[in-house]
Structures are given as C-alpha cells and as structure tokens.
Amino acid sequence: xxxxxxxxxxxxxxxxxxxxxxxxxxxxxxxxxxxxxxxxxxxxxxxxxxxxxxxxxxxxxxxxxxxxxxxxxxxxxxxxxxxxxxxxxxxxxxxxxxxxxxxxxxxxxxxxxxxxxxxxxxxxxxxxxxxxxxxxxxxxxxxxxxxxxxxxxxxxxxxxxxx
Numbered sequence: 001x002x003x004x005x006x007x008x009x010x011x012x013x014x015x016x017x018x019x020x021x022x023x024x025x026x027x028x029x030x031x032x033x034x035x036x037x038x039x040x041x042x043x044x045x046x047x048x049x050x051x052x053x054x055x056x057x058x059x060x061x062x063x064x065x066x067x068x069x070x071x072x073x074x075x076x077x078x079x080x081x082x083x084x085x086x087x088x089x090x091x092x093x094x095x096x097x098x099x100x101x102x103x104x105x106x107x108x109x110x111x112x113x114x115x116x117x118x119x120x121x122x123x124x125x126x127x128x129x130x131x132x133x134x135x136x137x138x139x140x141x142x143x144x145x146x147x148x149x150x151x152x153x154x155x156x157x158x159x160x161x162x163x
Contacts, residue, residue, distance in 0.1 A: 006095075008103060011058040011070065013048040018067035019060055020044045026090040030128060047088075050074075055084070055115045059107055061091070061100055068095040071104045073112045076121055079148030083160075084117040089131070096130070105138045113163050120163055121147050123155035135159050 011019065023044060043050040051058035051072050058072030071089030086108060091100065112120050122140060124131050136142075140159035147158065 005063050006068075006098070006100060007062040008059055008100070008107065009062065011048050011051060011060050011072075015060050015067055015070075016046060016048050019047050019058075019070050022067055022069060022092055023088060023090045025092065029093070030125070047072075055117075057108070057111045058088070059104060061095055061104070063095070068092045069100065069104070071108055073108045073115075073117075073120065075117075076148045077150055082116070082118045083147065084112045084115065084120050085148075085150065086112075086120050086122040101131075101134050102138060105134070109138075109161070109163060117163055120161045122159050123150060124157045124159070125155055126157050128157075132157060132159075 047058055047070075050056070051074065053074070056072065056074035058070060060067050060070040062068070069089075069091030072087050073084045074087055076083045076085045086105070089101065089104060109120060120140075122135060123146065124135070126132075136159075138161070140161045143158040143160055145158065147160065
C-alpha cells in the first residue's frame with residue numbers, strides 16, 4: 001500500500017534495526033518505563049524473526065527509505081483461546097496525524113481475521129491519549145483487567161475488539 005511517499009508493507013529482515021530504534025525512541029518520548037513494556041522485549045531486536053510465524057504478521061511504514069512506524073498482530077501469549085494481540089504500534093512524530101494509524105489497524109485486523117482469530121486484544125498506557133482514542137474509534141472497548149499474560153505489567157489499559 002502506498003500513500004504519497006508512504007509505503008505500508010510487511011517487515012523484512014533489513015528493517016530490524018530501524019524498527020527497534022523507532023519503538024525505543026517513541027517509548028522514551030512518551031515517558032514510558034523501560035521495564036514492563038515493549039522497551040525491554042528481547043523480540044524488539046529481532047522483529048522480522050519474531051513475526052515470521054504462521055499466525056503473526058508485522059507491518060512497517062516506510063518513507064523515502066526510512067522506517068517511521070509499525071504494528072503487528074500475533075497470537076495472545078499465555079492465553080487458551082482464539083484471541084490475537086495487536087502489538088507494538090509505534091510511529092515517529094512525523095508519521096502521526098496522517099491517518100496511517102487507522103490504515104495500520106485495518107490491515108492488521110484483516111490479517112488477524114485471515115488467521116482465523118475471533119477477537120483482538122491490546123494493551124497500552126493511560127497517558128497515551130491519542131492511541132487510546134484511535135483504538136476506541138476503531139472498535140476496541142475497554143476492559144477491567146488484562147487477558148492472558150504478556151509480561152507488560154506497566155501497560156495497565158486493556159482493550160478488546162470482536163473481529
């Protein structure tokens with residue numbers, strides 16, 4: 001998918017270093033703790049490999065050869081049910097406010113449906129207001145407690161959407 005100079009595509013191995021840097025940059029910018037969040041995930045430096053399973057996918061947004069954001073879906077860890085998790089959607093400031101977040105959510109949820117998932121779960125932080133508003137706009141509803149155990153204990157806002 002191309003929009004102006006923005007290319008939304010599946011992750012490639014060559015993107016690993018750039019997408020890890022994007023995610024860590026955004027987390028620091030947002031004041032997120034480094035523990036209990038995606039910041040410390042071992043998978044962050046191996047995103048291509050992490051999402052190269054039959055029921056997971058990760059997409060990046062590229063602008064003039066530079067990765068400026070990404071998001072993915074994968075089976076919800078430590079949960080016995082047909083739920084996936086919307087994961088690691090982070091955009092550099094230059095990619096925000098352009099409608100790319102909604103496009104990314106749509107593509108990821110369509111992929112989740114192709115994989116056969118019935119629901120999609122996500123975790124975020126209470127001060128990420130724009131992200132929470134975007135998720136709500138795209139049909140996610142708030143939950144009172146987490147589903148499964150992602151290990152992201154610092155992310156204390158939980159949302160779910162029927163697919």
